[in-house]
Amino acid sequence: MRRNFLTSYLLDILFPRFCIKCGREGLYICSDCDIFTSEAPPVCPSCGMPSIFGKTHQSCYINKKLDGLTSIWDYDSVIRDALRSIKYKGLFHITEELIERLISVMTKNPEQFTKFISLLEDKDVIITFVPIHKYKKKQRGFDQAEILANHIAILGNKKPIKLLERTRQTQSQFGLDKKERINNIKDAFSFVGEINIKKVIIVDDIWTSGATMQECCRVLKEVGIKEVWGFTLARA
Numbered sequence: 001m002r003r004n005f006l007t008s009y010l011l012d013i014l015f016p017r018f019c020i021k022c023g024r025e026g027l028y029i030c031s032d033c034d035i036f037t038s039e040a041p042p043v044c045p046s047c048g049m050p051s052i053f054g055k056t057h058q059s060c061y062i063n064k065k066l067d068g069l070t071s072i073w074d075y076d077s078v079i080r081d082a083l084r085s086i087k088y089k090g091l092f093h094i095t096e097e098l099i100e101r102l103i104s105v106m107t108k109n110p111e112q113f114t115k116f117i118s119l120l121e122d123k124d125v126i127i128t129f130v131p132i133h134k135y136k137k138k139q140r141g142f143d144q145a146e147i148l149a150n151h152i153a154i155l156g157n158k159k160p161i162k163l164l165e166r167t168r169q170t171q172s173q174f175g176l177d178k179k180e181r182i183n184n185i186k187d188a189f190s191f192v193g194e195i196n197i198k199k200v201i202i203v204d205d206i207w208t209s210g211a212t213m214q215e216c217c218r219v220l221k222e223v224g225i226k227e228v229w230g231f232t233l234a235r236a
Ligand SMILES: [Zn+2]
Pocket: 019, 020, 021, 022, 023, 024, 029, 030, 031, 032, 033
């Protein structure tokens, strides 16, 4: 998981890290600017109210919805800037630093992440991601959710598997209300994995309304996958 010395050294020469907030060299989020990150409390992905481990409340569960959601930080301040820098400036090495931080968040509060960690370590669980459209990937050069899924999978000693394909280009979800987001993303994914998968963790960078991830979950459950858990670095 950890970068070895040589890779680390080369990376730092090629891509010196500067704090996203204050510009100091060394880390993307320096120790002083760490105070601008806030951890996201676990909530039910259906109603957004507090829930143990981020499990969907029994009363909120509707057919083919996510079974739960794990998010690490609130999507604001320096975390928002970090995720935007990955997506729009191509600074995807920030992901590695965020993964190091995520490990320390989880170690500090292991009870909150019990369910997620047990899924990560479950041999029946496949790690996958919310894909961007292949044209967008070609244009951007990478898929940030795929990169993130690679790192998350390593934590569980796994390799991520692509289970979904974006079959059409969708309008940006930005500025749309929840209903418009659901319509915009409807039928935008198709299943490209193998049958006989039991459980999945689906990875993305940000949870906003949840429309995209719930739609991915629906497609996964349509093919018979029993349990689908969402993971995002940040939650808006
Ligand atoms: Zn700083």
